[in-house]
Amino acid sequence: MTKRDVFRFLNEPREMPGKVPLALRTDGDWNELYGRFEDRDAAHQADRCLDCGNPYCEAKCPVHNYIPNWLKLVQEGRVLEAAALCHETNPLPEMCGRVCPQDRLCEGACTLDDGFGAVTIGAVEKYIVDTAFAQGWRPDLSKVVPTGQRVAVIGAGPAGLSCADRLVRAGIAAVVYDRYEQIGGLMQFGIPSFKLDKSVIATRREVLEGMGVEFRLGVEVGRDVELDALLAEFDAVFVGTGAYRYTDGGLPGQDLPGVLPALPFLVHNGRIVTGGDTWGRPIAGWETTLTLPKLEGKRVVVLGGGDTGMDCVRSAVRLGAASVTCAYRRDEANMPGSAREVGNAREEGVRFLFNRQPLAIDAGADGEVAGVRVVQTRLGPPDANGRQRAEPVAGSESRIEADVLIIAFGFSPVLPDWLAARDVVSQGNGRIRVGGERRLPYQTAHPKVFAGGDAVRGADLVVTAVQEGRDAAASIARMLRRADAARGSALDAA
Known part of the structure; x- marks a missing residue:
């Protein structure tokens, strides 16, 4: 029996699967950014887990996954058993392994996140389920008794x-x-x-x-x-x-041509990418009927700092925008989205303007959006939700030029x-x-x-x-x- 290296977390640095090269990401490439672990890499990353006895990762996970347990199974090469264990708590583990903000949840609570690099929990979860499905594993319902209901x-x-x-x-x-x-x-x-x-x-x-x-x-x-x-x-x-239902913010000028709610933009673009739709077709079913413009060569500004905002800015990069700017009314530390997604967006050339609160959307000579007026903010006392309020700074107004403005203030x-x-x-x-x-x-x-x-x-x-x-x-x-x-x-x- 091979003796386990108890200092694996020191000797084996935290690593993520390989990423699509930056040059491809700005040229219409819609493939998943992160690749997949090979068996050996997944086992090595899983082996970094300290099995600390008080699994903060598990407590922080909303579905309370048995994370240390299935990491150990991966270490031992028992991937099909790991897949079964993943599904005991999470009906959609391969989705969560890809889209969860692990830096704010399980990995953010990992004991090793304090200086050593958290275990790459999300990437291992993705590896487990993808590998098991590829090998033909499916949930075992042989003992389920139909109720007739x-x-x-x-x-x-x-x-x-x-x-x-x-x-x-x-x-x-x-x-x-x-x-x-x-x-x-x-x-x-x-x-x-x-x-x-x-x-x-x-x-x-x-x-x-x-x-x-x-x-x-x-x-x-x-x-x-x-x-x-x-x-x-x-x-x-x-x-x-x-x-x-999207939150529009009630900004003057938000009905101008070239101003888009985030969700119709993402949904329509998602259909185009998968071959289910084409550009230039009006889309109904929202508050108004919209025609989404092509973004190639355009100056795109996205208002909002959540994960939806990051999806918008990173999509705009792949759609050939000349420049992409994200304006957010608080500082970077208070952004609600995943820090990893912000890092990926910045790596792809997105410009971030923090502490900028929008005031109004301006029209150009052609009657379409030409920019958004903003005011600089500073953080004040906490609001009802415990977050510091963004307070306007007198005399700090400016304008961000834009050909397309995407509003990503959230949905209800x-x-x-x-x-x-x-x-x-x-x-x-x-x-x-x-x-x-x-x-x-x-x-x-x-x-x-x-x-x-x-x-x-x-x-x-x-x-x-x-x-x-x-x-x-x-x-x-x-x-x-x-x-x-x-x-x-x-x-x-x-």
Whole structure:
């Protein structure tokens, strides 16, 4: 037996898989930025884990992955067992391995992050699942006993897919409805391919269908099928419709041609990259009908410092923009997005202007956007959320020239009329109210309707939507067991 090198974390530096060369990233290359570990590299990186006994990485992870345990399995070359263990806590581990801001979650909590370089948890997670799938591994449902119960899942994003996975593992049939033509929600259409290759989502669909999940795509609830019909056909309904209403900031001039909300820009561009659409076609379904301009040779400015803003600036680079600028009202330390994504954007030539708050959008002689007026800010006392307020500095106004302006201030859910008509209520800003006295977690005011993900908590991370879909499925299964037990008691009494 080979003796383990207990100082591996010192002798083996933290390394990420190789990256696409910079020259290719600015020339229309939409391939995933990071490659994949080879077996040896994955084992060496996993072996850096200290197995510190109090796994802060696991505690910080929203789904509480058994991270040290599957890192050890990788060290030992037991990848299929590692894949099974990954799926015990996370129905979509290959997605989270790619798009989670690990620097703010598991890796940020790693004991080695203080000077030694955190274990590359996300890259190893990606390696585990990709390798296992390539070797033909699939979830083992051989011991699952069908209950005969059926649940409708509305929304094929991370919350809905996670819920469907857990339902079928509990023997409950899941039928997933989505208005889009592909599964994945914003993982498919909003997150660019250089972060999440769409073949990864196609593989997950194959896996889920192999588990028994049925997808009814291009079907919009409230238009093509009524909620009442679903409530009559199914034993329960889960709502994971996401958050699609963008926050515009109320800036004067935001309706000018050349001003774009971030989400329609990303969704439309995602369809173009995958061959599902073309430039210049108006897109409806948002607050207004938009025609997205080509960015080649244009000066592009993105307002907002979250992960969506980083997706926009890095997409603009690949679309041939002459210059790309990100303006954010706080400093870099207070940016809500992943520090790794900011670093990648800066590496690709994006200019960052921190402590700049937009005031108004200016028009040029042609009536289209010509720039955005901003004021410099300084950080003041904390706001209601505990973050320092951005306070304007008198006399510091300036203008950033722009041919295209993309607004990435965030998104919020909207309570659909078809839910409100069945007494489902929102808790403010369109978020569905769940839980409370005499209700199960994620259960709405309608006893057969459950909800989770961005539709409940507002725009958040993929991994938090995964966690809520997973846990909502547990509540649905609990309700259905209770219903079965009640029916059994009634029959016995009769």
